Every structure is written in C-alpha cells, then in structure tokens.
Amino acid sequence: MxxxxxxxxxxxxxxxxxxxxxxxxxxxxxxxxxxxxDKEIKVVPTGCFGLCETGPVVIIYPEGSFYSRIKVEDVPxxxxxxxxxxxxxxDLLYSESLDEKENILSLNEVExxxxxxxxxxxNCGVIxxxxxxxxxxxxxYKALAKVLTExxxxxxxxxxxxxxxxxxxxxxxxxxxxxxxxxxxxxxIKYVCCNAxxxxxxxxxxRSVLEGDPHCxxxxxxIAGYAIGAQQGYIYVRAEYPIAVKRLRIAIGQAxxxxxxxxxxxxxxFNFDIDIRLGSGAFVCGEETALLASIEGERGEPRPRPPxxxxxxxxxxxxxxxxxxTYANICQIILNGAEWFAGMGTxxxxxxxxxxxxxxxxxxxxxxxxxxxTLREVIYDIGGGIPDNKGFKAAQTGGPSGGCIPVEHLDIxxxxxxxxxxxxxMGSGGMIVMDEDNCMVDIAKFFLDFTVDESCGKCxxxxxxxxxxxxxxxxxTEGRGEPGDLEKLEQLGKNIKASALCGLGQTAPNPVLSxxxxxxxxxxxxxxxxxxxxxxxxxxxxxxxDPEKCIGCSLCSRVCPAGAISGEIKKTxxxxxxxxxxxGACMEKCKFKAISxx
Amino acid sequence: MTNTSVLGGTRAEELDAAxxxxxxxxxxxxxxxxxxxxxxxxxxxxxxxxxxxxTGHPLTTVYGIATFYSQxxxxxxxxxxVGMCMGTACYVRGGANVFTALQKATQxxxxxxxxxxxxxLEAMRCIGCCGLAPAMMVNGEVYGRLTPDDIxxxxxxxxxxx
Numbered sequence: 001m002x003x004x005x006x007x008x009x010x011x012x013x014x015x016x017x018x019x020x021x022x023x024x025x026x027x028x029x030x031x032x033x034x035x036x037x038d039k040e041i042k043v044v045p046t047g048c049f050g051l052c053e054t055g056p057v058v059i060i061y062p063e064g065s066f067y068s069r070i071k072v073e074d075v076p077x078x079x080x081x082x083x084x085x086x087x088x089x090x091d092l093l094y095s096e097s098l099d100e101k102e103n104i105l106s107l108n109e110v111e112x113x114x115x116x117x118x119x120x121x122x123n124c125g126v127i128x129x130x131x132x133x134x135x136x137x138x139x140x141y142k143a144l145a146k147v148l149t150e151x152x153x154x155x156x157x158x159x160x161x162x163x164x165x166x167x168x169x170x171x172x173x174x175x176x177x178x179x180x181x182x183x184x185x186x187x188x189i190k191y192v193c194c195n196a197x198x199x200x201x202x203x204x205x206x207r208s209v210l211e212g213d214p215h216c217x218x219x220x221x222x223i224a225g226y227a228i229g230a231q232q233g234y235i236y237v238r239a240e241y242p243i244a245v246k247r248l249r250i251a252i253g254q255a256x257x258x259x260x261x262x263x264x265x266x267x268x269x270f271n272f273d274i275d276i277r278l279g280s281g282a283f284v285c286g287e288e289t290a291l292l293a294s295i296e297g298e299r300g301e302p303r304p305r306p307p308x309x310x311x312x313x314x315x316x317x318x319x320x321x322x323x324x325x326t327y328a329n330i331c332q333i334i335l336n337g338a339e340w341f342a343g344m345g346t347x348x349x350x351x352x353x354x355x356x357x358x359x360x361x362x363x364x365x366x367x368x369x370x371x372x373x374t375l376r377e378v379i380y381d382i383g384g385g386i387p388d389n390k391g392f393k394a395a396q397t398g399g400p401s402g403g404c405i406p407v408e409h410l411d412i413x414x415x416x417x418x419x420x421x422x423x424x425x426m427g428s429g430g431m432i433v434m435d436e437d438n439c440m441v442d443i444a445k446f447f448l449d450f451t452v453d454e455s456c457g458k459c460x461x462x463x464x465x466x467x468x469x470x471x472x473x474x475x476x477t478e479g480r481g482e483p484g485d486l487e488k489l490e491q492l493g494k495n496i497k498a499s500a501l502c503g504l505g506q507t508a509p510n511p512v513l514s515x516x517x518x519x520x521x522x523x524x525x526x527x528x529x530x531x532x533x534x535x536x537x538x539x540x541x542x543x544x545x546d547p548e549k550c551i552g553c554s555l556c557s558r559v560c561p562a563g564a565i566s567g568e569i570k571k572t573x574x575x576x577x578x579x580x581x582x583x584g585a586c587m588e589k590c591k592f593k594a595i596s597x598x
Numbered sequence: 599m600t601n602t603s604v605l606g607g608t609r610a611e612e613l614d615a616a617x618x619x620x621x622x623x624x625x626x627x628x629x630x631x632x633x634x635x636x637x638x639x640x641x642x643x644x645x646x647x648x649x650x651x652x653t654g655h656p657l658t659t660v661y662g663i664a665t666f667y668s669q670x671x672x673x674x675x676x677x678x679x680v681g682m683c684m685g686t687a688c689y690v691r692g693g694a695n696v697f698t699a700l701q702k703a704t705q706x707x708x709x710x711x712x713x714x715x716x717x718x719l720e721a722m723r724c725i726g727c728c729g730l731a732p733a734m735m736v737n738g739e740v741y742g743r744l745t746p747d748d749i750x751x752x753x754x755x756x757x758x759x760x
Contacts, residue, residue, distance in 0.1 A: 297627035297663075
C-alpha cells in the first residue's frame with residue numbers, strides 16, 4: 001500500500017452529493033495534481049459524516065480539519081494553503097470546530113460528535129465504500145473468518161443472543177431469538193434477507209450505512225447464513241436510493257472477485273451468494289411478509305402470521321429477515337464479544353441507535369447514540385437546539401407508526417420500552433423536531449395522509465379506517481369540527497390498532513392518538529374556538545392589516561391573487577375577509593410587518 | 599408499431615433482453631416490469647400486454663403489480679419529472695407552501711403532466727436530503743433550502759431549455 005502524508009475525505013453521501021460534493025472531489029483531484037502533490041495526498045470519497053446541515057463536508061487528516069459548506073471555488077485555496085503550505089484555512093472551517101480561544105478542536109471534541117458512539121456507523125465517513133481494501137484494513141471480513149473457522153452455528157446464535165441486540169427496523173424483536181427460530185427448522189433451502197426498504201419519511205439511517213459501508217452488511221448476512229444454514233441472501237433496497245444500490249453492486253462484485261462471496265469461502269466449504277432486489281415505491285413493503293411477497297415478484301401485500309417467516313418465508317422456505325442497521329452491528333459483536341455490546345445502553349435495550357435528526361433543528365444529520373441518552377441531550381447538545389431560538393414543541397419518532405414526544409418527556413432516556421410507555425416508539429430512527437410554529441393537528445393529518453395513501457387495501461380496518469380518521473382530521477382543520485369528534489377519533493384509532501392485519505395498520509393511528517394525548521388543547525382550540533394556535537391551518541386563519549403600521553404602499557393589494565385587498569395609496573389598506581383565500585402572499589410581501597395572522 | 603409508440607424503436611428489443619434475463623428466475627416479474635418502466639417510460643396497456651404475452655403471467659397479475667407500486671406509471675411522463683419531497687422534515691420546514699408554488703408555476707396538479715409534455719409534477723416520498731429541507735428533485739437533480747419565491751425561476755429555467 002502506498003503512503004500518503006495527508007488524506008482529504010469528502011462526503012459523498014446523498015445529502016452532500018445533492019449539494020455538489022462530486023464536483024468538489026473532482027476539483028480536489030485536479031488541484032492536487034496541478035500542485036504536483038498527487039503522490040503525497042489522497043482524495044477519498046466516503047460515506048456520510050453525519051452533519052448533513054453543513055454539507056458538502058470535507059475533512060483533512062492528519063489534522064482532522066473539518067471544512068463545511070465547501071464550494072468548488074474554495075478548493076484551490078484549501079489545496080494551496082492547507083495541503084501545500086500547511087496552513088489551515090480557518091474561515092472555511094466548521095464554526096463549532098474552533099473553541100473560545102480559536103483553537104482547532106479535533107472531530108470527536110466537537111459538540112455534535114462528543115456524545116455520540118459510532119458502532120453501526122463506524123466506517124461511514126472513514127473509508128472509501130467503493131474500495132474493499134479499505135474495508136478489510138478496518139477489520140473487514142475478520143468477523144466472517146472468525147465465525148467460519150472458530151465458531152459453530154449454535155455459538156454464533158448464542159453470541160448474538162447474549163449481546164442483547166434488538167431489531168433496529170422498529171419493532172425491537174430480540175435478534176438472537178429471531179436467529180435461533182430461523183436456525184431450528186430443518187430444510188435444504190433457507191434464505192437470509194436484508195430489509196433496506198427504508199420508507200419512513202425523514203429517515204435515512206439505512207441508506208447512509210449502505211452508502212458508507214456496504215461490505216459490513218454483506219459480511220453480516222453471510223454470518224447469518226452460516227448461523228441458520230442458508231446459502232442465498234437477498235437485499236431488498238429502495239430504487240429511490242441509486243447511490244446505495246450502485247455501491248452495493250460494486251461491493252458484491254469486489255467480494256466475489258476476492259472469493260469472499262460465492263463458493264467455498266475461506267476454503268471452509270461454506271457457500272453463500274447475495275442478490276439485490278429493488279423496491280418499487282410501496283411503504284408497506286417494509287413489513288416483513290409484504291417484503292417477501294415483493295421479492296417473489298408479486299404485489300407487496302402482507303399476510304397473516306403465523307406461519308412466521310422463520311418457519312415459512314421466502315418461496316415457502318425458512319427465512320431470516322433483518323434490517324440494515326441490525327446487520328451493521330453484527331460484525332462488531334462477533335469481534336468484540338457479546339459482553340462488550342451488552343455493556344452499552346440500558347437494561348433492556350443494548351448498544352447504540354442511529355437517528356436521522358431533522359426538522360426544526362440546527363444540526364440536521366445522522367447521529368448514533370448509546371441507548372439511554374436523553375432526548376434533551378440529542379436535541380440540545382448534539383442537535384445544537386432549535387433555530388431562531390424558537391420553543392421546542394415536540395419530537396416525532398417512529399415516523400407514520402410513531403408518536404410525538406412533548407417537552408415534559410425531554411429527559412426520558414431513549415430506549416425501546418421507554419418510548420412505547422410514552423405513546424411513541426423507537427421506529428427505524430427518524431427523529432423530526434417541531435417548534436412552536438408547527439400545528440400538531442396538521443402534523444397528525446400529514447401522517448394519516450401518508451398511511452391512507454400507502455395502505456395496501458387488503459384489510460378493511462386499515463383501508464377504510466385510516467381514511468375515516470383522515471376525513472375527521474380534515475374536518476377539524478377546516479373549522480368544521482364538532483364536540484365528540486375527539487372521542488370518535490380515539491375510539492376508531494383503538495379499534496384499528498386492535499384489528500388491522502399488519503404493522504402498518506396496527507400503528508397507523510399512533511400519530512393521532514399521541515398528539516391527542518399530549519396536545520388535546522390544540523385539538524380543542526380547532527374544534528371549539530375554530531382557531532389554530534400555531535397559525536398553520538389555513539381555513540382557520542384570518543389576516544388583518546394594522547392601520548398603525550400600514551403606509552399605503554399598495555404592494556399587498558397588487559400581490560393578492562383574489563383581489564381581496566383595497567385602499568387608497570398613501571392611506572391604509574384593508575382586507576375583505578369574504579374574498580380572502582388565506583394564501584399569505586400579502587404578509588410575505590409586506591415590508592412594514594403591518595399584516596398579521598391569527 | 600411506429601417509432602413514437604412506447605414500444606417503438608429499439609425498445610421492444612431491449613425489453614426482450616430484460617425478459618430473457620429474468621423470465622426463468624424466481625420472482626423475476628417485478629424486475630422485468632422495473633426495466634420495462636425504464637426502457638419504455640411507462641407501463642401502458644401495450645407494454646403490459648407485451649409482458650404478459652412474453653412471460654405467460656396473466657394480464658391481471660401484470661396490471662395488479664403495475665397499479666400497486668407507486669414507481670410505475672401507466673401514462674408517459676413529461677420530459678422533466680419535478681418531485682417535491684413530502685418527507686416529514688421538509689413538511690415541517692414549509693414544504694407544502696413550496697409545493698403550492700410548484701403547482702402554480704406548472705399549472706398542473708400532483709400526478710399530472712403539463713400539456714406541452716414538459717413537466718410531470720409529483721409528490722415524492724422522502725428523498726433523504728433532510729439537511730436541505732425543503733427540497734425537490736428535477737430529473738434527479740436536487741434543489742434544497744427552497745422558498746416559494748425560488749420556484750418560478752427554476753421552472754422557467756427548464757422551460758427555456760425546452
């Protein structure tokens with residue numbers, strides 16, 4: 001291997017790619033060659049660093065200088081100053097990476113990273129995901145070698161059991177137990193599947209693992225194959241993740257070329273192959289039986305369980321199905337031991353969890369925290385708080401299946417059981433922060449709109465019930481709510497939870513039930529006072545012009561698409577409420593802040 | 599069949615190759631239809647019948663799959679697919695207002711194509727650029743941190759390119 005004095009790591013995850021990181025990689029390569037130092041400095045395109053808010057992100061080692069929001073125009077200066085002359089370009093550094101005395105902090109001293117612990121994401125943003133050698137250099141395929149040469153299948157399952165790892169896709173089922181259930185049936189053919197159909201809106205944990213460290217998923221699937229006695233694996237990945245799919249294909253190709261995937265792996269006689277199947281945009285395919293139906297080439301509709309996939313799964317054969325992040329923990333558990341993993345987290349939730357932090361938060365991005373970290377630490381320490389000093393209202397976890405966590409539960413340690421006890425759930429890891437400007441009834445309606453659209457239509461509670469709930473929310477947000485609506489919503493929600501066929505339907509009412517539980521006053525304001533306290537629900541708003549502030553410039557009446565504003569130039573203007581369509585265009589355009597909404 | 603039909607030109611041949619590759623593989627129908635969508639631009643009745651005849655799967659099965667997955671379209675799309683991210687992060691940061699501006703600029707509803715065949719407007723599931731919220735995608739190119747005011751200019755840019 002060649003030796004480089006400095007390495008330029010450029011994030012090429014989806015977030016940074018969207019803001020132009022590929023052009024930055026090319027610019028670095030070009031400038032470094034122009035400067036004649038291409039034998040000394042290596043440019044490494046990596047997976048996600050996590051701090052998507054500041055993308056495109058570039059980190060230069062050995063200094064660990066963290067450059068944020070880099071533009072192509074900045075590259076020549078970084079090359080000539082930093083890489084040639086050794087002078088860090090301070091004004092381009094991420095602002096938080098300088099302390100009060102302007103000293104440069106190393107990456108793990110920055111607030112965003114300080115409280116994080118990277119297990120599933122350990123290689124993301126560190127290695128080049130398209131180069132198997134880099135993965136191997138970071139202990140890649142060592143766990144597979146250990147399993148194949150030193151451990152029995154039973155010992156592998158026992159190790160996963162002892163670690164306390166639980167399914168990271170949302171349900172939290174003990175992974176070791178799942179493996180032992182799939183190990184038991186005697187069958188000539190078994191399958192190992194990976195659920196990479198990450199469909200929760202606002203969640204991109206699995207995508208980041210696949211984009212940043214695809215080999216760790218392949219290796220774990222092989223270990224699972226050895227443990228349960230399977231020779232074929234399938235990864236079911238969203239077609240909407242083109243970068244992840246591309247890197248998976250490259251990884252499979254490289255592993256096959258090196259003999260790490262295919263027949264007689266490590267000369268042990270163990271055979272395993274992995275194929276990719278693309279999802280076609282159906283949220284319900286995240287449910288395990290629906291996912292398997294989709295791999296079988298059919299409509300992705302769930303079916304009743306039992307039989308569970310561990311007994312009768314893909315093509316009628318025993319099948320083990322785990323989520324991407326679950327697999328991403330396996331190799332570390334094998335290498336470091338079950339006790340090491342069980343040493344992190346809370347009593348019933350071991351290890352770490354990756355969250356995609358988004359919404360009204362300063363540091364949008366990907367974070368991995370030990371279980372038991374409090375929500376307050378995630379939002380205020382790691383997430384950097386809420387923009388514009390607005391007040392925190394709720395954090396939504398678990399996507400369309402989860403719920404909203406209000407301010408009184410900010411100090412609850414995050415783990416599977418705690419989140420369920422307060423009416424939400426871990427989910428796959430989306431965490432959306434909302435501030436005082438978000439209307440909770442509107443948010444509940446947003447999620448119901450999603451589930452109504454994504455319901456597969458097989459079972460009536462989900463197909464009809466979620467639609468009825470949506471219609472009631474629509475009525476409330478349009479000012480047609482009546483007393484008794486809340487009770488009806490709660491009753492219907494409970495019935496759907498109890499009677500729907502699969503996880504999608506059983507959890508669909510959660511966003512509504514949890515917002516009613518914690519924000520009942522907001523619902524009541526909509527129903528009884530026909531008022532939206534956050535000023536979001538259009539039908540309940542009225543715009544008015546403050547005669548004190550209005551100077552009569554007429555701009556508002558010119559932008560009003562409904563012709564609802566009239567007045568005389570240089571005198572005050574007024575809004576005709578009967579014509580107003582509440583689009584808010586006037587308020588946006590008024591330079592004197594004379595228009596208010598309430 | 600003329601060159602302008604969705605199965606015209608070399609498309610039928612390309613589709614034949616995809617069918618040959620997947621026909622005998624277990625669960626191969628979905629990959630065939632995914633490739634057909636890419637090759638032909640849509641799965642209209644002609645394409646569905648073609649797949650049904652060549653694979654032996656009943657037309658009802660093919661139609662059932664084509665209408666189940668949101669990635670498949672039964673009508674040809676416009677030259678530019680404008681997808682507004684409707685993920686939660688974009689929504690709480692004002693994505694709905696940007697979407698209204700898009701509908702105004704293109705004069706079509708979500709799921710429809712403009713009369714000149716230039717734009718198809720779509721509400722997309724999370725595109726995973728939550729750091730850029732609210733975000734939209736035009737044929738794979740991402741536009742982030744949008745306000746309703748940005749929209750007319752972006753749409754106009756594509757209109758000029760034709």
